[in-house]
Amino acid sequence: AVNDSEVTPFSVPSYACQRRSTLKNHNAVLTDSLSLLAENAELSDEDGRGVAFRRAAAVLKALPSAVTKMSQLKGLPCLGEHSLRVIKDILENGASSEVESTKESERFKALKVLTGIFGVGSKTADRWIREGIHNLQQLRDSGQTLNRAQQAGLEHYDDIKQPVSLAEAEAIRGIVGRAVASVSPEAQIVLTGGFRRGKLTGHDVDFLITHPEEGSEVGLMPKLVSWLESQGLLLYQKTTRNSYLEGSEGPGRPPSNIDRFERCLSIFKLSAGQTGRGVQSEETAASPSAAERRWRAVRVDLVVSPISQFAFALLGWTGSKLFERELRRWAGHEKGMSLSSHALYDNKQGRYIRASSEEEIFAHLGLEFIPPTERNA
Numbered sequence: 001a002v003n004d005s006e007v008t009p010f011s012v013p014s015y016a017c018q019r020r021s022t023l024k025n026h027n028a029v030l031t032d033s034l035s036l037l038a039e040n041a042e043l044s045d046e047d048g049r050g051v052a053f054r055r056a057a058a059v060l061k062a063l064p065s066a067v068t069k070m071s072q073l074k075g076l077p078c079l080g081e082h083s084l085r086v087i088k089d090i091l092e093n094g095a096s097s098e099v100e101s102t103k104e105s106e107r108f109k110a111l112k113v114l115t116g117i118f119g120v121g122s123k124t125a126d127r128w129i130r131e132g133i134h135n136l137q138q139l140r141d142s143g144q145t146l147n148r149a150q151q152a153g154l155e156h157y158d159d160i161k162q163p164v165s166l167a168e169a170e171a172i173r174g175i176v177g178r179a180v181a182s183v184s185p186e187a188q189i190v191l192t193g194g195f196r197r198g199k200l201t202g203h204d205v206d207f208l209i210t211h212p213e214e215g216s217e218v219g220l221m222p223k224l225v226s227w228l229e230s231q232g233l234l235l236y237q238k239t240t241r242n243s244y245l246e247g248s249e250g251p252g253r254p255p256s257n258i259d260r261f262e263r264c265l266s267i268f269k270l271s272a273g274q275t276g277r278g279v280q281s282e283e284t285a286a287s288p289s290a291a292e293r294r295w296r297a298v299r300v301d302l303v304v305s306p307i308s309q310f311a312f313a314l315l316g317w318t319g320s321k322l323f324e325r326e327l328r329r330w331a332g333h334e335k336g337m338s339l340s341s342h343a344l345y346d347n348k349q350g351r352y353i354r355a356s357s358e359e360e361i362f363a364h365l366g367l368e369f370i371p372p373t374e375r376n377a
């Protein structure tokens with residue numbers, strides 16, 4: 001038998017952007033529990049607590065084997081008192097009472113269902129819950145005024161909550177690729193988000209589009225959206241114009257983590273024939289209507305960036321969300337720089353630092369390059 005003194009503590013660097021986090025995770029029970037508490041905090045507008053749980057989960061994801069004893073965690077970063085209590089509970093009792101009671105709470109369940117509607121955030125969900133609305137039927141019966149996004153979200157709720165498969169993401173890539181080629185032959189398109197990190201499913205499909213000639217990307221999004229609409233491929237879309245101006249950041253005005261690219265949040269109508277193997281919702285048909293239909297709704301995000309900002313946009317839209325947050329924290333706290341999806345700004349030198357690849361950005365930040373598949377923090 002191995003006693004406590006023989007257990008070697010794990011060691012990991014403190015920032016997630018210094019670590020290689022693959023999709024393989026030896027501590028899924030622990031990280032799922034901490035992620036649930038993070039989600040609950042985020043849905044309750046307690047972002048600080050949410051980040052603390054996310055950081056703790058990310059440290060456990062980076063460990064080379066399963067944690068069996070608390071003593072192995074000695075000296076690890078980002079494990080606060082609260083997270084350690086949850087881990088201890090699970091190691092000793094097989095489950096955490098806090099996680100179990102959160103999972104079962106009516107409030108958490110209602111927040112999950114309501115924010116699962118595209119276009120509904122935690123503030124709106126909270127207001128509805130206070131008005132006695134806990135599920136979709138109560139929402140429909142309440143006569144609440146829904147905006148266009150929320151109406152589409154409610155209408156396509158069952159489809160959108162079904163994970164998007166890699167085959168479906170690739171089918172949509174083909175469609176959007178043809179659309180882009182027909183409105184701007186030189187333009188380039190890349191799959192970003194979770195699929196670029198090697199995930200096999202996602203809650204949506206994310207694309208970044210650019211043009212090799214600076215300035216030629218202007219006007220591309222409206223043309224692309226019109227093309228897709230003319231083909232009957234969009235169930236919903238909302239395009240936001242580019243509002244980024246270089247120089248609007250810098251000292252005293254750190255870059256916001258919300259970027260200002262021209263973007264289109266959409267719901268695609270993906271036909272069964274287009275994936276080559278039938279739509280997923282047919283196989284796992286929750287409702288008969290999904291099986292009778294020959295299509296499913298899929299959330300798609302489109303972003304257009306000028307080529308001069310492409311590397312920053314690619315890095316910023318590949319994720320994971322925690323990896324991005326940690327990159328910005330590293331840049332600010334360790335390097336005196338401000339990183340956004342548009343640019344890198346050196347606060348001391350008072351100048352922007354150019355980069356044309358992700359590798360260059362990591363190098364400017366004094367970080368070892370971490371490939372997309374190892375950014376799953």
Ligand code: ATP
Pocket residue numbers: 192193194195199201202203204205206257258259316317318319320321324341
């Ligand atoms: P999933 O598989 O669930 O879709 P994901 O990692 O692709 O996971 P998304 O929510 O699609 O998650 O986000 C993808 C990337 O885009 C993330 O890195 C995120 O930081 C970035 N992102 C998402 N929304 C915004 C936004 N409004 N502004 C800036 N960046 C965003």
Ligand code: MN
Pocket residue numbers: 193194195202203204205206
């Ligand atoms: Mn995504």
Ligand code: MN
Pocket residue numbers: 193204205206301
């Ligand atoms: Mn997205």
